[in-house]
Amino acid sequence: MAFFQQTADFVTDSAVNLNTQRPFLAVVGASVALGLVLGSLWPFQHTPQAKxxxxxxxxxxxxxxxxxxxxxxxxxxxxxxxxxxxxxxxxxxxxxxxxxxxxxxxxxxxxxxxxxxxxxxxxxxxxxxxxxxxxxxxxxxxxxxxxxxxxxxxxxxxxxxxxxxxxxxxxxxxxxxxxxxxxxxxxxxxxxxxxxxxxxxxxxxxxxxxxxxxxDSHISYQTRVLYAKGALPEALVSSLVKGRLKAGPLIKPKPHGASTNEKVGVEDALTEELSSSPQQVLSRAYPSLTTAEAVSWQVDNHPGFVTAFISSIRNGPxxxxxxxxxxxxxxxxxxxxxxxxxxxxxxxxxxxxxxxxxxxxxxxxxxxxxxxxxxxxxxxxxxxxxxxxxxxxxxxxxxxxxxxxxx
CATH class of the missing domain: 3.40.50.1820 (Alpha/Beta hydrolase fold, catalytic domain)
Structure with a gap:
């Protein structure tokens, strides 16, 4: 329920009380409606983006x-x-x-x-x-x-x-x-x-x-909702995705092999490409550099990364x-x-x-x-x-x- 928890946190910060224990469809409906309202009233309002x-x-x-x-x-x-x-x-x-x-x-x-x-x-x-x-x-x-x-x-x-x-x-x-x-x-x-x-x-x-x-059966419902174009304002989606990537896998990656029968969620694609192996040497000029450091820097410093990540999930092969x-x-x-x-x-x-x-x-x-x-x-x-x-x-x-x- 990573997506719904993130949505609930956002709603709570906005002084709106949602009961996260409601049935799945009710939560999705509330999330979408709330996103549309907040998208027009709050700082998630869409602004034209450079090509x-x-x-x-x-x-x-x-x-x-x-x-x-x-x-x-x-x-x-x-x-x-x-x-x-x-x-x-x-x-x-x-x-x-x-x-x-x-x-x-x-x-x-x-x-x-x-x-x-x-x-x-x-x-x-x-x-x-x-x-x-x-x-x-x-x-x-x-x-x-x-x-x-x-x-x-x-x-x-x-x-x-x-x-x-x-x-x-x-x-x-x-x-x-x-x-x-x-x-x-x-x-x-x-x-x-x-x-x-x-x-x-x-x-x-x-x-x-x-x-x-x-x-199709391996992709989680949360991910489908989050990446369904038009379901939520784009700026809100970007904010949720960036927060999810920073708050989850970059801090506490999920153990490998721990959920082979679970559906793939929002952050799994990132988590699974990271490694904490001390034997890893990706750059011989800078042997201490790891994938986790590189991705953490990318999330924070590449202004187009989240846009690219979302678009690749939606449209990629x-x-x-x-x-x-x-x-x-x-x-x-x-x-x-x-x-x-x-x-x-x-x-x-x-x-x-x-x-x-x-x-x-x-x-x-x-x-x-x-x-x-x-x-x-x-x-x-x-x-x-x-x-x-x-x-x-x-x-x-x-x-x-x-x-x-x-x-």
Whole structure:
């Protein structure tokens, strides 16, 4: 009942007495009605929003001194090969490094963390001879937020192509040798959608605890109400979401594996991507930096993060009901490829899917069943005996699995 408790707290602060023990529908109705009233009377009144919300990068004094650079929670040189790419959708922060003649690998991170969350995996792949591109999704890290368009697979596909086009190397041309696409959590859903439309651009697809096939029955009613566009004033939704993210998972994360049969709630996507492992090294330049610190900074300092988070929940490649067509298209392509043995197609006949055994967001058994069906059996599964956070904790072992799969 996280959503209703947050709503009740807000109402109490407004000197309005709601009985939180009323039946579910009564509470929803009261919450919606109250939100509409307060949205017109209180400071949650909607104000026009810029088309592009600038990232925290735009607010920094330039030029930065060496001391200023290292004092940032997420330093500008947190990962090697940083560049800022100007696009019609806002600036994108991209990192690229590794041997120029190495296997090309593009990594896509999850819904709530900046790309730093996959920094350990990126370093481990470079150690194994790969050339890596990793970038902050719109509204995360140091990427801007396009606020006037939905964060759906169309926008994310465009962002991938823009990031690739910014490289000094060829990633998509005839002589590029194609690239391996690796997506984690929301990034997994993005990667699957991209691959279903552009399979000729990639040599292999790897999905790490991916979204895209989340069953409708696993999404909580509270989350549906909170993220239903138009049900509550947008400014009120933003306030509730930001408060929920700050008050819950960033202070006391839910134990992994403690609720594998529960429905996914508002803050679960964020909680599950965090890790408190002391062995975690995401940035070799700043080895003490953790995902929790990076996300906490992001919630407080990136003016477009909450907007991006809400839009990704509403429109992103997450639920099965909107993404099944993409997965089936990819499965049909792989089946046809095996029949034709087209030398210009994906060099791997199967998608590698890696899951956490005790993931609170992606139910292993349900996902294996649904992915096997959608991909027409063209999937290979591997497992880690921890939760959703395994890519940022077991990155060295994961890198070995990926190289083994590619070889």
């Amino acid at each position: 592009i919300i600038a990232s925290p990068l735009k607010g920094l004094k330039t030029p930065l001194s060496d001391e200023d650079k290292t004092s940032l929670v997420i330093p500008l040189d947190v990962l090697p090969g940083a560049r800022d790419v100007s696009t019609p959708y806002g600036s994108i922060r991209v990192y690229e490094w590794g041997p120029e003649n190495g296997r090309k690998v593009l990594l896509i991170h999850g819904i709530s963390t900046p790309c730093l969350s996959l920094g350990g995996l990126a370093h481990a792949l470079v150690d194994r001879g790969c050339r890596v591109i990793i970038f902050d999704l719109f509204g995360r890290g140091y990427s801007d937020t396009p606020a006037d368009i939905p964060q759906d697979d169309r926008l994310f596909t465009t962002q991938i192509l823009l990031a690739l086009a910014s490289s000094p190397l060829s990633w998509t041309g005839a002589s590029s040798g194609q690239f391996s696409l690796v997506g984690y959590s929301l990034g997994g859903g993005i990667a699957a959608a991209f691959a279903s439309h552009f399979p000729n651009l990639i040599s292999s697809l790897v999905l790490l605890a991916p979204s895209g096939l989340l069953r 997450i639920p099965q009901e909107t993404q099944l067509e993409n997965w089936k298209r990819l499965g049909a392509y792989l089946t046809l490829q095996k029949q034709q043995r087209d030398a210009t197609s994906l060099s791997h006949d199967k998608v590698l899917i890696v899951l956490g055994e005790i993931d609170n967001v992606i139910s292993k058994n349900d996902f294996v069943e649904d992915a096997t069906m959608a991909l027409e059996g063209n999937a290979q599964f591997e497992y880690f005996s921890i939760g959703h956070e395994f890519p940022s904790v077991k990155y060295d072992e994961l890198a070995s699995k990926l190289v083994g799969f590619w070889n």
